[in-house]
Amino acid sequence: xxxxxxxxxxxxxxxxxxxxxxxxxxxxxxxxxxxxxxxxxxxxxxxxxxxxxxxxxxxxxxxxxxxxxxxxxxxxxxxxxxxxxxxxxxxxxxxxxxxxxxxxxxxxxxxxxxxxxxxxxxxxxxxxxxxxxxxxxxxxxxxxxxxxxxxxxxxxxxxxxxxxxxxxxxxxxxxxxxxxxxxxxxxxxxxxxxxxxxxxxxxxxxxxxxxxxxxxxxxxxxxxxxxxxxxxxxxxxxxxxxxxxxxxxxxxxxxxxxxxxxxxxxxxxxxxxxxxxxxxxxxxxxxxxxxxxxxxxxxxxxxxxxxxxxx
Amino acid sequence: xxxxxxxxxxxxxxxxxxxxxxxxxxxxxxxxxxxxxxxxxxxxxxxxxxxxxxxxxxxxxxxxxxxxxxxxxxxxxxxxxxxxxxxxxxxxxxxxxxxxxxxxxxxxxxxxxxxxxxxxxxxxxxxxxxxxxxxxxxxxxxxxxxxxxxxxxxxxxxxxxxxxxxxxxxxxxxxxxxxxxxxxxxxxxxxxxxxxxxxxxxxxxxxxxxxxxxxxxxxxxxxxxxxxxxxxxxxxxxxxxxxxxxxxxxxxxxxxxxxxxxxxxxxxxxxxxxxxxxxxxxxxxxxxxxxxxxxxxxxxxxxxxxxxxxxxxxxx
Amino acid sequence: xxxxxxxxxxxxxxxxxxxxxxxxxxxxxxxxxxxxxxxxxxxxxxxxxxxxxxxxxxxxxxxxxxxxxxxxxxxxxxxxxxxxxxxxxxxxxxxxxxxxxxxxxxxxxxxxxxxxxxxxxxxxxxxxxxxxxxxxxxxxxxxxxxxxxxxxxxxxxxxxxxxxxxxxxxxxxxxxxxxxxxxxxxxxxxxxxxxxxxxxxxxxxxxxxxxxxxxxxxxxxxxxxxxxxxxxxxxxxxxxxxxxxxxxxxxxxxxxxxxxxxxxxxxxxxxxxxxxxxxxxxxxxxxxxxxxxxxxxxxxxxxxxxxxxxxxxxxxxxxxxxxxxxxxxxxxxxxxxxxx
Ligand SMILES: Nc1ncnc2c1ncn2[C@@H]1O[C@H](COP(=O)(O)OP(=O)(O)OP(=O)(O)O)[C@@H](O)[C@H]1O
Ligand code: SF4
Ligand SMILES: [Mg+2]
Numbered sequence: 001x002x003x004x005x006x007x008x009x010x011x012x013x014x015x016x017x018x019x020x021x022x023x024x025x026x027x028x029x030x031x032x033x034x035x036x037x038x039x040x041x042x043x044x045x046x047x048x049x050x051x052x053x054x055x056x057x058x059x060x061x062x063x064x065x066x067x068x069x070x071x072x073x074x075x076x077x078x079x080x081x082x083x084x085x086x087x088x089x090x091x092x093x094x095x096x097x098x099x100x101x102x103x104x105x106x107x108x109x110x111x112x113x114x115x116x117x118x119x120x121x122x123x124x125x126x127x128x129x130x131x132x133x134x135x136x137x138x139x140x141x142x143x144x145x146x147x148x149x150x151x152x153x154x155x156x157x158x159x160x161x162x163x164x165x166x167x168x169x170x171x172x173x174x175x176x177x178x179x180x181x182x183x184x185x186x187x188x189x190x191x192x193x194x195x196x197x198x199x200x201x202x203x204x205x206x207x208x209x210x211x212x213x214x215x216x217x218x219x220x221x222x223x224x225x226x227x228x229x230x231x232x233x234x235x236x237x238x239x240x241x242x243x244x245x246x247x248x249x250x251x252x253x254x255x256x257x258x259x260x261x262x263x264x265x266x267x268x269x270x271x272x273x274x275x276x277x278x279x280x281x282x283x284x285x286x287x288x289x290x291x292x293x294x295x296x297x298x299x300x301x302x303x304x305x306x307x308x309x310x311x
Numbered sequence: 312x313x314x315x316x317x318x319x320x321x322x323x324x325x326x327x328x329x330x331x332x333x334x335x336x337x338x339x340x341x342x343x344x345x346x347x348x349x350x351x352x353x354x355x356x357x358x359x360x361x362x363x364x365x366x367x368x369x370x371x372x373x374x375x376x377x378x379x380x381x382x383x384x385x386x387x388x389x390x391x392x393x394x395x396x397x398x399x400x401x402x403x404x405x406x407x408x409x410x411x412x413x414x415x416x417x418x419x420x421x422x423x424x425x426x427x428x429x430x431x432x433x434x435x436x437x438x439x440x441x442x443x444x445x446x447x448x449x450x451x452x453x454x455x456x457x458x459x460x461x462x463x464x465x466x467x468x469x470x471x472x473x474x475x476x477x478x479x480x481x482x483x484x485x486x487x488x489x490x491x492x493x494x495x496x497x498x499x500x501x502x503x504x505x506x507x508x509x510x511x512x513x514x515x516x517x518x519x520x521x522x523x524x525x526x527x528x529x530x531x532x533x534x535x536x537x538x539x540x541x542x543x544x545x546x547x548x549x550x551x552x553x554x555x556x557x558x559x560x561x562x563x564x565x566x567x568x569x570x571x572x573x574x575x576x577x578x579x580x581x582x583x584x585x586x587x588x589x590x591x592x593x594x595x596x597x598x599x600x601x602x603x604x605x606x607x608x609x610x611x612x613x614x615x616x617x618x619x620x621x622x623x624x625x626x627x
Numbered sequence: 628x629x630x631x632x633x634x635x636x637x638x639x640x641x642x643x644x645x646x647x648x649x650x651x652x653x654x655x656x657x658x659x660x661x662x663x664x665x666x667x668x669x670x671x672x673x674x675x676x677x678x679x680x681x682x683x684x685x686x687x688x689x690x691x692x693x694x695x696x697x698x699x700x701x702x703x704x705x706x707x708x709x710x711x712x713x714x715x716x717x718x719x720x721x722x723x724x725x726x727x728x729x730x731x732x733x734x735x736x737x738x739x740x741x742x743x744x745x746x747x748x749x750x751x752x753x754x755x756x757x758x759x760x761x762x763x764x765x766x767x768x769x770x771x772x773x774x775x776x777x778x779x780x781x782x783x784x785x786x787x788x789x790x791x792x793x794x795x796x797x798x799x800x801x802x803x804x805x806x807x808x809x810x811x812x813x814x815x816x817x818x819x820x821x822x823x824x825x826x827x828x829x830x831x832x833x834x835x836x837x838x839x840x841x842x843x844x845x846x847x848x849x850x851x852x853x854x855x856x857x858x859x860x861x862x863x864x865x866x867x868x869x870x871x872x873x874x875x876x877x878x879x880x881x882x883x884x885x886x887x888x889x890x891x892x893x894x895x896x897x898x899x900x901x902x903x904x905x906x907x908x909x910x911x912x913x914x915x916x917x918x919x920x921x922x923x924x925x926x927x928x929x930x931x932x933x934x935x936x937x938x939x940x941x942x943x944x945x946x947x948x949x950x951x952x953x954x955x956x957x958x959x960x961x962x963x964x965x966x967x
Contacts, residue, residue: 034743034744034787034789047444047448145322145325145326145329146329148322148326148329149326149329149330149333150333151561151606152326152330152603152604152606152607152610153330153333153561153599153602153603153606154560154561154562154564154565154602154603154606155561155565156564156565156568156569157564157565157568157583157598157599157602158337158599160568160583160584160587161337161338161587161595161599162337164341164587164590164595165337165340165341165342199739200734200736200739200740201739201740201741201742203695203700203732203734204732204734204740204800204803204804205753206699206700207698207699207700207727207730207731207732208728208731208753208754208757208803208806208807209724209727209728209754209757209758209807210753210754210757211757214757218753219742219745222744223742223743223744237452241452241454244454244456244457245454245455245456245569248454248456248569249569249572249584251587261454264456264457264460267460270463270468270475273460273463273464273468274464274468277464280460281461284454284457284460284461287453287454287457288449288452288453288454288457291452291453291454292448292449292452295448295451295452296448299448
């Protein structure tokens with residue numbers, strides 16, 4: 001098709017006419033796929049890359065905890081509250097369990113709560129937000145008022161009350177965080193859907209007779225993924241902090257299962273704070289490192305996915 | 312404007328009703344009932360049943376809800392299961408310390424966040440900017456309880472400068488200095504969280520304003536950079552910052568619960584934990600309701616403030 | 628050349644009767660309907676098979692709303708639309724959906740009209756697969772055909788929209804509109820967002836496609852420039868109403884309505900004779916479409932307006948060259964108006 005080829009070259013020749021800014025940008029990016037552009041921008045964010053590496057290491061620790069741990073985390077040893085030694089790298093807790101091994105295993109709890117609960121509420125929130133935004137009218141009105149009701153309760157308060165009713169356990173924490181977390185996702189998705197359904201490519205899908213569910217899932221939602229991913233990443237960090245806080249208060253994961261939060265519970269006594277810092281400083285630092293890493297990843301994703309942020 | 316406020320109020324009413332229904336449902340899922348708490352332990356099942364009937368606990372849920380709402384509107388929140396005092400009275404006692412703590416934390420949090428955020432924005436990509444970003448991320452990533460314990464370890468245990476908790480030294484009567492000393496650590500912990508969140512927001516908002524056309528014009532006209540930053544940009548950046556403070560209230564309340572527990576600060580947060588431990592559901596329900604109302608009011612105020620600051624919203 | 632005699636013997640592909648599309652304005656505490664924007668307010672026209680009808684008028688006069696209502700993106704407030712002799716406004720159900728596939732639309736903005744997350748292949752395959760236009764194993768071949776039709780190399784089908792220029796994107800949009808083998812395509816300002824040099828290419832493409840596939844077009848544009856080249860007839864719209872319809876050369880050589888004349892004055896005409904004749908420059912603002920007075924909508928800006936124009940609404944009258952203006956249609960009323 002030689003004719004077509006020349007036509008094409010003419011159109012792409014930037015000297016021939018004044019393309020608008022967007023067009024120039026698109027031509028420059030011609031050779032790169034969407035994913036590669038995002039990846040490149042993400043890799044430019046140094047803290048985000050470091051965060052991703054740290055998060056990856058923590059995941060490895062969680063997966064291979066049984067191989068890395070020097071002791072059985074549930075094994076009660078002779079020494080209660082022993083200081084760090086060659087035998088017990090980070091000492092033992094008040095019942096005589098190895099703190100180092102418990103910290104390794106606790107990473108599993110944090111990651112499970114973070115990823116599990118965020119996955120649950122992202123799915124719920126996406127469905128509610130998409131339906132609300134796409135159909136509008138009365139459905140939207142009712143859903144949004146329900147969202148307002150949920151958002152009126154300070155999250156930690158409701159979680160505490162609900163946990164006190166259903167009882168604290170790892171599974172309950174994941175489910176409760178998952179079931180209560182959807183409103184912000186619903187709002188986010190609804191907002192995006194509202195603006196996307198006015199966009200021409202969605203309208204043309206309607207005119208082409210594509211079914212509504214298909215339009216929602218195949219045309220609209222993929223375009224909501226970027227802000228959703230950012231939101232979910234920060235959400236994982238927040239969920240890990242909430243789990244740690246609940247466990248610290250004794251309302252979360254229950255011993256003998258170890259969680260970074262419940263390892264700090266002992267530090268409610270001033271003697272532990274002052275004379276046994278190995279009991280509470282290492283798990284606390286693990287929380288900070290993990291949450292920090294995830295927040296950095298979230299920040300990097302936001303910069304990479306937000307087209308306004310291109311410098 | 313009046314119509315906008317009316318409209319927002321009318322939206323708030325169903326939400327408020329929804330809040331009470333949701334609260335009522337949650338609490339009614341709780342195990343145990345008031346009769347078992349109040350009746351003497353050797354009462355026969357028949358006596359308990361009689362008492363339940365008398366208290367209306369066998370009525371349909373809807374009836375119970377309206378009865379509860381009715382007493383709620385009369386300021387009657389029931390009796391605490393643990394102290395047998397009226398819940399209203401308990402709440403009133405605990406409200407003061409919490410408001411003091413939260414108010415100071417918000418004040419100092421913003422006092423740190425606003426100047427640092429602005430400085431960071433005007434010196435984008437400088438060392439200071441990176442340090443600020445690092446600090447703010449640290450601020451949002453440290454759990455309140457860990458920061459609190461760390462503060463106690465350093466300032467109370469190691470340096471012996473400040474008390475570990477409470478509102479005043481027991482038996483001392485609580486002079487002004489003593490009270491201030493007790494406030495420093497909890498306020499520091501809560502304020503750090505707020506500052507960490509707000510710095511990024513201030514910075515972004517300032518960058519946004521600094522990039523706008525009229526400021527470029529101002530600069531081109533030869534206005535000194537300092538004047539530009541301070542007069543023109545600041546005013547426009549502060550509007551969104553001030554107006555969204557209300558949205559921080561839910562997080563502030565959550566932070567207060569943990570912080571009060573760490574420092575044994577006798578406010579509503581500590582009361583929450585104590586009520587959960589003693590399964591004191593009337594108190595818990597009242598706290599939950601109160602905080603929800605506070606959040607609603609804060610959101611409402613935020614919306615109104617925002618619409619005053621940004622007239623485009625009103626017409627929508 | 629389609630003359631008056633043959634026109635009557637061809638059944639129009641599209642017949643629009645008294646079409647109204649109003650947007651309601653909600654306000655106040657209870658979102659009451661406090662009025663409506665009469666974006667399209669009683670429009671009549673028809674389009675014959677294989678013909679291109681140009682629809683022109685100022686921004687906001689309701690051209691896009693006409694197009695959106697025809698393809699079902701907006702709900703009509705009143706009126707009838709017969710497409711292929713079927714009433715597509717009142718009909719519903721699966722049969723109606725099938726009829727509607729024959730009516731497609733091309734949008735103005737080549738950037739927002741393509742889903743950025745889908746490759747060209749996916750964009751074109753989806754409607755073909757969903758409606759089983761061809762056997763599943765032939766879908767890919769059909770996509771190649773479509774690309775060839777709009778003058779794009781096959782190799783493009785694995786690329787994403789952002790890899791293309793505006794003109795290329797518009798070609799993809801055209802290919803998508805063609806994917807269901809429609810009979811009528813509404814082109815809503817398909818070239819006005821493009822560079823001038825590319826505009827001609829796209830217009831030529833549309834003309835070629837029309838010949839090749841026996842398509843019918845409703846071609847919407849702001850000004851008379853673009854429509855002149857492609858249209859057989861032109862309808863001029865002002866504030867929700869059609870004020871004049873005629874063959875293209877009639878509109879250019881013998882415009883009747885003062886508004887059409889004003890539009891022509893704004894358009895550089897190569898014909899010096901006409902240029903010197905009467906140049907009408909309109910002043911004043913376009914009235915607010917939510918607050919229209921009775922009488923002629925053009926009254927506030929019309930240099931020929933008389934008192935009658937304020938009180939009565941001129942109707943679209945005439946066989947070969949319908950016009951809605953007292954000055955043209957109703958000499959008697961007009962004279963009465965002058966005397967008043
Ligand atoms: N969804 C909507 N809700 C309310 N009013 C609308 C809506 N869409 C269009 N309008 C109004 O209807 C009128 C006609 O709009 P329309 O888009 O049909 O004009 P147009 O002739 O296509 O203009 P343009 O040349 O700018 O595309 C305008 O006054 C517009 O403000
Ligand atoms: S009817 Fe009257 S106001 Fe309307 S266009 Fe004709 S002359 Fe002008
Ligand atoms: Mg339009």
